Amino acid sequence: MTEATDAAEAATNRDPRVGLRAVAALRRLAERLEALQVDNARRHGWSWEQIGSALGVSKQAVHKKHGRR
Amino acid sequence: MFERFTREAREVAVRAQTEARALGHNYVGAEHLFLAALTQPDAPGVTAVTRRGISAASFRRTAIHEVLGGPVSPTDSEALRTLGIDLDEVRRRVEASFGPGALDISPGQIRRSSLPWRRNRCTDGLTGHIPFTPRAKRALERAFREAQALQDNYIGVEHVLLGLLDPEGNVAVEVLRRLGVEPDALRDDVLTELGRAA
Numbered sequence: 399m400t401e402a403t404d405a406a407e408a409a410t411n412r413d414p415r416v417g418l419r420a421v422a423a424l425r426r427l428a429e430r431l432e433a434l435q436v437d438n439a440r441r442h443g444w445s446w447e448q449i450g451s452a453l454g455v456s457k458q459a460v461h462k463k464h465g466r467r
Numbered sequence: 468m469f470e471r472f473t474r475e476a477r478e479v480a481v482r483a484q485t486e487a488r489a490l491g492h493n494y495v496g497a498e499h500l501f502l503a504a505l506t507q508p509d510a511p512g513v514t515a516v517t518r519r520g521i522s523a524a525s526f527r528r529t530a531i532h533e534v535l536g537g538p539v540s541p542t543d544s545e546a547l548r549t550l551g552i553d554l555d556e557v558r559r560r561v562e563a564s565f566g567p568g569a570l571d572i573s574p575g576q577i578r579r580s581s582l583p584w585r586r587n588r589c590t591d592g593l594t595g596h597i598p599f600t601p602r603a604k605r606a607l608e609r610a611f612r613e614a615q616a617l618q619d620n621y622i623g624v625e626h627v628l629l630g631l632l633d634p635e636g637n638v639a640v641e642v643l644r645r646l647g648v649e650p651d652a653l654r655d656d657v658l659t660e661l662g663r664a665a
Contacts, residue, residue: 420546423543423546424550427547427554430570438565
């Protein structure tokens with residue numbers, strides 16, 4: 399029973415429509431969480447350099463993306 | 468424009484700006500005015516709305532999720548479940564840290580490009596006056612006419628509410644319909660409440 403359910407789920411996830419839709423949703427969620435965390439870090443007095451470093455991107459990239467809010 | 472507005476009705480116009488800003492919107496629409504009215508439960512006419520089970524929170528949620536299409540949508544919830552991610556749980560945790568609606572409010576990301584009044588965009592986004600949409604202006608003009616029709620020499624929250632219940636439609640009306648309330652029926656409720664209060 400469980401095996402059958404797993405197989406069905408795996409098959410569903412191999413469907414590009416489902417898989418790509420999930421990736422897009424995950425990206426939107428990640429973007430939203432990033433915006434929240436960057437705002438929070440700025441309120442805590444973090445520099446763009448520190449934020450960029452924590453996110454694994456350059457300070458210019460993070461400032462360009464979030465600096466205008 | 469606001470000379471004949473009561474103190475409460477002015478407050479609605481001011482709070483509508485705050486609501487718009489909090490949602491990251493660069494315009495004040497009918498939905499923001501309606502939300503602002505809901506934040507004043509004691510103002511005339513508002514009880515008729517809350518008695519229908521509509522609160523500022525439920526109106527805001529429906530506006531974001533179902534009408535305006537925020538960045539994290541209900542369909543995203545299903546898509547994320549296929550990855551084993553429970554969006555409701557994520558939302559719960561985010562709101563525990565950052566407050567109600569934190570996951571749904573997305574500064575500068577809410578369909579800005581699809582807005583026809585983009586050129587009016589408020590550039591500082593924090594302190595400037597945010598322009599009313601044509602539908603919001605129309606609702607305020609309708610509020611004047613509603614006051615005239617009721618032979619009131621002031622514009623109160625009740626007239627603003629009646630003005631917002633525009634038969635030709637606006638985002639507030641759309642949200643109300645999603646919440647299962649027909650604008651005509653709500654209009655009757657508001658008028659009944661006023662009749663009783665008079």
